[in-house]
Amino acid sequence: MxxxxxxxxxxxxxxFIVLYGVFVQYDVQAGPRNASDTTSSEHFDKLYPMFQDVHVMIFIGFGFLMTFLRRYGFGSVGFNFMLAAFVIQWTILIRGCLDLEDIKDGKININLETFLNADFACGAVLISFGAVLGVLGPIQLIVMAILEVVFYSVNEFVIAHKFQISDIGGSMVIHTFGAYFGLAVSLVHWRPELKDAHPKEESVYHSDLFAMIGTLFLWLYWPSFNGAPAAGTIIGERAVINTLFSLAAAGVSAFAMSSIVDKSGKISMVHVQNATLAGGVAAGAVANLKIGPLGATLLGSSSGILSVLGYAYITPAILQHMNIHDTCGVHNLHGMPGVLSGVAAVIIAKATSPTTYTTLEANLQLAGLAVTLGISIIGGLLTGLVLKAPFLGSVKHQDLFDDRPYWNVSLYRD
Amino acid sequence: MxxxxxxxxxxxxxxFIVLYGVFVQYDVQAGPRNASDTTSSEHFDKLYPMFQDVHVMIFIGFGFLMTFLRRYGFGSVGFNFMLAAFVIQWTILIRGCLDLEDIKDGKININLETFLNADFACGAVLISFGAVLGVLGPIQLIVMAILEVVFYSVNEFVIAHKFQISDIGGSMVIHTFGAYFGLAVSLVHWRPELKDAHPKEESVYHSDLFAMIGTLFLWLYWPSFNGAPAAGTIIGERAVINTLFSLAAAGVSAFAMSSIVDKSGKISMVHVQNATLAGGVAAGAVANLKIGPLGATLLGSSSGILSVLGYAYITPAILQHMNIHDTCGVHNLHGMPGVLSGVAAVIIAKATSPTTYTTLEANLQLAGLAVTLGISIIGGLLTGLVLKAPFLGSVKHQDLFDDRPYWNVSLYRD
Amino acid sequence: MxxxxxxxxxxxxxxFIVLYGVFVQYDVQAGPRNASDTTSSEHFDKLYPMFQDVHVMIFIGFGFLMTFLRRYGFGSVGFNFMLAAFVIQWTILIRGCLDLEDIKDGKININLETFLNADFACGAVLISFGAVLGVLGPIQLIVMAILEVVFYSVNEFVIAHKFQISDIGGSMVIHTFGAYFGLAVSLVHWRPELKDAHPKEESVYHSDLFAMIGTLFLWLYWPSFNGAPAAGTIIGERAVINTLFSLAAAGVSAFAMSSIVDKSGKISMVHVQNATLAGGVAAGAVANLKIGPLGATLLGSSSGILSVLGYAYITPAILQHMNIHDTCGVHNLHGMPGVLSGVAAVIIAKATSPTTYTTLEANLQLAGLAVTLGISIIGGLLTGLVLKAPFLGSVKHQDLFDDRPYWNVSLYRD
Structure with missing residues (x-):
């Protein structure tokens, strides 16, 4: 390779370097600015701690969450790192092309929010990566990321920019999109052997502990993820508080359900690692709204329950009957809770129209969810086909879920 | 189960969900507020980064610190997660009942500080969890948490609300309380087999490294723990600086003492993981006071030394002669340093009364320490008795310090 | 021992405790201050989140980055912790002596920035530690730290205080200094056996994953490292943004180069763990300048490539021909990228003199790099000689890269 x-x-x-030289410049915030004004912008100061939380989620959170596989730890945390560093740079250009960045004098103006939005795009790509973890090779992953960012940005352009739907935490734009895009890629890359349990598609004791590092940082910093787009406003404050409620309820509910779905009543790490986080996704589209502690805990609890049920029953069914292999179960953590959140936003918009929302807004909110599913699935199918190109290097069966074909691995102990 | x-x-x-619907609402900060005022509250912006540090301490810090046991990693980080997500929600209601939350129109008003206080209650419960780690089963732990939060809040009501003692970092309210409560529970759940070394009550190389993740995040973010209750004030700033001094001194002293108490002069990870943190506890009750760099480093050094001596001599003595098993040695990390901090606060109050403190205040400061010890020990004994109820499921001897009875564990390698 | x-x-x-009592006091910020002004200082509030990021880099970042060795994990994260807690306290005194701290009434005035500067000194010492990881014993390390802080502070005094060079992220003051100091110590402690591959000087699967915790927190928080000295100003904001660009470019480039330098095209964890970070070092001396997205990504990419080439070709050559053993390859991560950054600063200063910079300033910028190399190498050689003193305990050959001589290690599994 x-x-x-x-x-x-x-x-x-x-x-990237060349285009940055031609088309990208500092926003006035980091650039010349009035010489007498040397303090940082107030927005920067309020956003920065939240941005860093999101940054940790992308690189530590997603990266370590996926290390649960016993022989794919390097690929999980390593390719996660590689893809995110790549996508940050690529997203800035694509979002600039689509006028989603701040454009002045024909140039993209960069400030901290540019990087926040780039991190969000990483989120979508890394969710898709989770669906095909251990199944696609590194070149395929890079090409997937290149294409996905384009579809992602188009979808964002349509539903956030044109429809102006409510989706502060990106439940639709990021989570639903990333999950269904990844599942569509996975469908195209189906191979019958994936139906049987693969000897390397399992965890060991310490790989499950490594994954908990990812889980916990995701869980802890999710309020920043949902609140950062409105940092420094009362909306952001409310988004943080709603997400805190939703995550706590999802955590408790996921533990309870994990025991219920097991025939001997034991808890499974896969549920603790993933379903506890569904509360963050489920709060995403409505975190800025006055759903109240009741609404937030109800949504969180429901999503935690739904997510465990997904791992226990839906993922195996999709594998057996729909030929879709979902290594990390992104459908349960990001897909269904994302749709749940989108539906909750539609219901609230419908219920409060035409006073708070206009009827058009409520309809667009629903249309946004449909468009997201459409673009993600079609985009994922097309991308999956492109990734079939032989020169992108598909993974041999014996190399699935294994670091050794791509990494220098000194000593394997697990 | x-x-x-x-x-x-x-x-x-x-x-929780039902009561939240009836009795809990957003504080004006996250709720309606004047329509023209859309910026976040200044207090939120200053508290949020410190709150997130505390949040990391509770879930990553406490969770990973306890993963040192070779076969109880899932239980450590997992039950820690479950208990904290549960306690956050429960504490809000109990503190509301006791008028420790902001009540308006008969409802509990929620803002970020509500969650900070809930995290502090988690701290106490998780300290107690550390005393009985691997000895109580998950249902017992949930019931313990339910009861402990009540005793914890009553104690807080008495000493913080009524006596108005000085305890910014919760050395008494959180650390002393949590430690002696847990030790009292442990006494009731004594079983003679605990006197002998249990083959699973030990660490392996990598479990000790996982524990260091917990240690270091606790050590790093402790200044936020002690400073957050006064975020945005000069008091909070001083608390941060005093805690930084105290922790550095405790770190160096713990390393030195660890070698001294070992007959071949080697360092023990248990001391590095725990005694280095005693400086954070020891600073807690006085971190807001002008103890100066001298006072802070003196207190930190003393607590680091005291804590190592505790691990080396006092914990074994308590085990052999008092029938109290203390898995994580919480007496050394939280109990004694908490009392030390409380005594330091009494001495300062006595020494500076009646000028800075009134004589009454100085006496109440001492009374606060006594009340904390009383409520924690009596509460712990009563709770321990309740946990004896057979339907709460006690742990069989061969299942002590072992994840397998409660968790689906795929492959054990250690 | x-x-x-x-x-x-x-x-x-x-x-330390005694001198703190005599010579150190709170800055007005944490001390008395006007009684009517009880809010924290604005600077504290803006610096604190960035300071905590730097704090995490020092203790988690450096500590875990070095855990890649399979049998030296305790020493890596443990001695890192011990040295940093020690150096923080020691640096405050030495910098105070050299008038680098804020002195009033003959006393050193402490505020949060004091601790930020102490953390920076830790950075230099821990880089040197990386060069001799597993080769020096703990007493030697303490003595090295004591001496290195003196040389470090003298160098800082000369180039930052006297020459007033541009080096916001400490590429010269911290990274170049720490690397060449450590390499000089390593040269003096050369032993011929180090030329051959040592059976314990290698990683295992999970030790490489532990190291990634360090890598990622370093990578994520590096923008705070380069921006914190100018927290709250437009300079700090620009430093953050330049560093974000540089790190992303270094990340992608390091992955690409890692495959190129391997004969079978596989990626090596040592490159991912280290060379991805070179972008943070390379941005350091110029992060405050208007290098633009072009300049930042170009510098980042170059440093990532340079660093991988260093690991592949230069470190082995230095080992074979110059008798310098560099356990962590600090020459590739800190040494060369630090010099690169220093040279970039010289070029910018030369190119923009005499308009932006005076000719004198541009010359001093170059002199600063030369002085840093001089003081670090001479200081390292002298320190290395001191560490030869027999009563400081040198490490026996069979104990190289091994925790067991210094730590109570229960069970080794790797």
């Missing part, structure tokens, strides 16, 4: 893999990274990297 | 365990989580969770 | 090791920690600790 030597020259090819490097080329797929270095050629875009050189293009 | 299937139905029972789930019931002990889900029934309270449903009650 | 019992009494000796403890003495080398406790005697200085007692001296």
């Amino acid at each position: 030597r020259g090819k893999f490097s080329g797929f990274l270095l050629v875009p990297q050189i293009i | 299937r139905g029972k365990f789930s019931g002990f989580l889900l029934v309270p969770q449903i009650i | 019992r009494g000796k090791f403890s003495g080398f920690l406790l005697v200085p600790q007692i001296i």
Whole structure:
């Protein structure tokens, strides 16, 4: 894979540098600004701690969450890192093209919010990565990321920019999109052997503990994820508080359900690692609204229950009957809770129209969910087909869920 | 344990949701507020980064600190997570009942500080959890948490609300209380087999490294723990600086003492993992006072030394002669340093009365320490007795310090 | 090592406490201040989140980054912790002596920035520690830290205080200094056996994953490292944004190069763990300048490539031909990228003099780099000689890269 893999990274990297030179400049905040005004912008100061929380979620949270596989730890945390560093740079350009960035004098103006939005795009790509973890090779992953960012940005442009739907935490834009895109890619890359339990598709004791590092940082910093787009406003404050409630309720409910769905009543780490987080996704589209402690805990509890049921019954059914393999169960953590959140937003918009929302707004909120599902699934199918190109290197069966084909692994102990 | 365990989580969770609907509302900060004022509250912006640090301490800090046991990693980080998500929701209601929350129109008003105080209650419960780690089963732990939060809040009501003692970092309210409550529970649940070394009550190489994740995040974010209650004030700033000094001194002293108490002069991870943190506890009750760099480093050094001596000599003595098993040595990390901090606060209050403190205040400061010890020990004994109820499921001897009775564990390697 | 090791920690600790009592006091910010002004200082509020990020980098970042060795995990994260807690206290005094701290009434005035600067000194010492990881014993490390802080502060005094060079992120003051100081120490402690591969100088699967915790927190919080000295100003904001660009570019480039330098095209964890971070170092000396997205990504990419080339070709050459063993490859992560950053600063200063910079300033910028190399190498050589003193305990050959001589290690599994 030597020259090819490097080329797929270095050629875009050189293009990024060149395009940055031509089309990207500091926002006035980091740039010249009035010489007498040397203090940082108030918005920067309020956003920065929340941004760093989101940043940790993307690189530590997603990265370690996926290390649960006993022989794919390097790929999980490593390719997660590689993809995110790549996607940050690529997203800035694509969002700039679509006028989603702040454009002045024909140039993209960069400030801290640019990077926050780039991190959000990473979220979608890394969710899709979770669906095909251990099944796609690194070159395929890079190409997937390149294409997904385009579809992601188009969807964002349509539903956030044009429809102006409510989705502060990106339950639709990020989570629903990333999950169904990944599942669609996975469908195209179906191979019958995935139906049987693969000897390497399992965890060991310590790999499950590594994954908990990811889980907990995601759980802890999710209020920042949902609140950061409105940092420094009362909306952001409310988003934080709603998300705190929702996550606590999802945590308790996921533990309870994990025991219920097991025939001997034991708890499963896969549920603790994932379903506890569904509360963050479920709060996403409505975190800015006055859903109250009641609404937030109800939503959180429901999503935790739904997510465990997904792991126990829906993922195996999708595998057996729909030929879709979902390594991390992103359908249960991001897909269904994302749709739940989107539906909750529609219900609230419908129920409060035409006073708070206009009837058009309420309808657009529903349309936004439909558009997201449409673009993600179609985009994922198309991308999946592209990734079939032989020169992108598909993974041999014996190399599934294994670091050794791509990494220098000194000593394996697990 | 299937139905029972789930019931002990889900029934309270449903009650939480219902009570939240009836009795809990947003504080004006996150709620309606003047329509023209859309900025977040200044207090929120200053508290949020410190709150997130405390949040990390509770879930990552306490959770991973306890993963040192080689076969109880899931229980450590998992039950820690479950208990904290549960206690956050429960504490809000209990503190509301006791008028410790902000009550308006008969409703509990929620803002970020509500969650900070809930995290502090988690701290106490998780300290007690540390005393009985691997010895109590999950249903017992949930019931313990339910009862402990009540005793904890009563104690807080008496000493913080009524006596108005100085305890910014909760050395008495949280650390002393949590430690002696847990030790009292442990006394009631004494079983003679605990006197002998249990083959599973030990660490392996990597479990000790996982524990260091917990240690270091606790050590790093402790200044926020002690400073957050006064975030945005000069008091909070001083609390941060005093705690930084105290922790650095405790760190160095704990390393030195660890070598001294070992007959071959080697360092023990248990001391590094725990005694280095004693400086945070020891600073707690006086961190807001002008103890100066001298006072802070003196207190930190003393607590680090005291804590190592505790691990080396006092914990074994308590085990052999008082029939109290203390899995994590919470007496050394939270109990004694908490009392030390409380005594330091009494001495300062006595020494500076009647000028800075009135004589009454100085006496109440001492009374606060006594009340904390009284309520924690009596509360712990009563709670321990309740936990003896057979339907709460006690742990069989061969299942002590072992994840397998409660968790689906795929492959054990250690 | 019992009494000796403890003495080398406790005697200085007692001296610290005494000197703190005599010479150190709160800055007006944490101290008396006007009684009517009870809010925290605005600077504290803006610096604190960035300070905590830097704090995490020092203790978690550096500590876990070095745990990659399979049998030196306790020493890596443990001695890192011990040295940093020690150096924080020691640096405050030395910098105070050199007038680098805020002095009033003959006393050192302490505020949060004091601790930020102490953390920076830790950075230099821990980089040097990385060069001799597993080769020096704990007493030698303490003595090295004591001496290095003196040389470090002298160098800072000369180039930052006297020459007033531009080096916001400490690429020269911290990274270049720490790397070449450590390499000089390593040269003096050369032993021929180090030329051959040592059976314990390697990683295992999970030790590489532990190291990734360090890597990622370093990568994520590096923008705070480069921006914190100018927290709350537009300079700090620009430093954050430049560093974000540089790190992303270094990340992608390091992955690509890692595959290129491997004969079978596989990626190596050592490159992912280290070379991805070179972008933070490379941005350091110029992060405050208007290098633009182009400049930042170009610098980041170059440093990532340079760093991988260093690991692949330069470190082995230095080992074979110059008798310098560099356990963590600090020359590749801190040394060369630090010099690169320093040279970039010189070029910018030269190119923009005499308009933005005066010719003198541009020359001093170059002189600063030369002085740093001079003081670090001479200081390292002298310190290395001191560490040869027999009573400081050198490590026996069979004990190299092994925790067991210094730590109570229960069970080794790797």
